[in-house]
Amino acid sequence: xxxxxxxxxxxxxxxxxxxxxxxxxxxxxxxxxxxxxxxxxxxxxxxxxxxxxxxxxxxxxxxxxxxxxxxxxxxxxxxxxxxxxxxxxxxxxxxxxxxxxxxxxxxxxxxxxxxxxxxxxxxxxxxxxxxxxxxxxxxxxxxxxxxxxxxxxxxxxxxxxxxxxxxxxxxxxxxxxxxxxxxxxxxxxxxxxxxxxxxxxxxxxxxxxxxxxxxxxxxxxxxxxxxxxxxxxxxxxxxxxxxxxxxxxxxxxxxxxxxxxxxxxxxxxxxxxxxxxxxxxxxxxxx
Ligand code: UTP
Numbered sequence: 001x002x003x004x005x006x007x008x009x010x011x012x013x014x015x016x017x018x019x020x021x022x023x024x025x026x027x028x029x030x031x032x033x034x035x036x037x038x039x040x041x042x043x044x045x046x047x048x049x050x051x052x053x054x055x056x057x058x059x060x061x062x063x064x065x066x067x068x069x070x071x072x073x074x075x076x077x078x079x080x081x082x083x084x085x086x087x088x089x090x091x092x093x094x095x096x097x098x099x100x101x102x103x104x105x106x107x108x109x110x111x112x113x114x115x116x117x118x119x120x121x122x123x124x125x126x127x128x129x130x131x132x133x134x135x136x137x138x139x140x141x142x143x144x145x146x147x148x149x150x151x152x153x154x155x156x157x158x159x160x161x162x163x164x165x166x167x168x169x170x171x172x173x174x175x176x177x178x179x180x181x182x183x184x185x186x187x188x189x190x191x192x193x194x195x196x197x198x199x200x201x202x203x204x205x206x207x208x209x210x211x212x213x214x215x216x217x218x219x220x221x222x223x224x225x226x227x228x229x230x231x232x233x234x235x236x237x238x239x240x241x242x243x244x245x246x247x248x249x250x251x252x253x254x255x256x257x258x259x260x261x262x263x264x265x266x267x268x269x270x271x272x273x274x275x276x277x278x279x280x281x282x283x284x285x286x287x
Pocket of ligand 1: 009010011012013014015016017055103105106107108109111112129130131255
């Protein structure tokens, strides 16, 4: 089994980032100098992914523009001698082979992923949620791909979250099979306290087999009236083996204001061009 393709669902309304997300896709909101989606595509590329499908929706064409050439801007920059900047802009457009599809009705994450069926065909594929930004030595997607390829099955990225937080995520029934690795037996989206299976929750990264599509096609609306990817995963793990990896790295949910602030500060601190300035600015504030 070889994972070559990735799908980035980025069609959601982003209500937690309103009013900014009213006219700017939340995936395009700037984090330490780059839009959030830049970090996601870079992670996929660094994981060895060759082709990427981004699922967008109305009002999100800025995402497509970001991964396109910009001839007028480039020629203006060339004329003023800013060739390094031109090179940087070209590198973004050439970073990956990216294609786009629109989700015309926002019926949930499961419905969004179903839009990738023609793109992935029978191949296994990675899913990277468009607002979950990771910081890790080995790209989180690569950690999942390595295990999915080794065991020939789906592998989802999990972390243990606080008991008070698990109702915001999905909970997984898991059995340890090795260091940081588990077999998955059950999943429940947004569990009530009596339904919590474990504190492990999926945080924005998956490697899935094409077996998911049959289940998504038959899926009924679940929590919040949406077609939930979790519900289809709950069926998939009963038909095929599914692993969960407690991945190494840190995850920021840039789709809410606090996660966005955390990501902005942490990624700015990791950027040598601005970290010294930021540290001294923050020291000044602390005085
Ligand atoms: P979220 O629930 O985090 O994103 O969905 P959202 O719906 O945009 O945000 P809020 O809750 O309104 O603030 C998880 C991922 O699934 C995508 C989102 O873009 C996000 O990457 N998604 C969600 C879709 O692509 N389509 C949908 O119909 C729903």
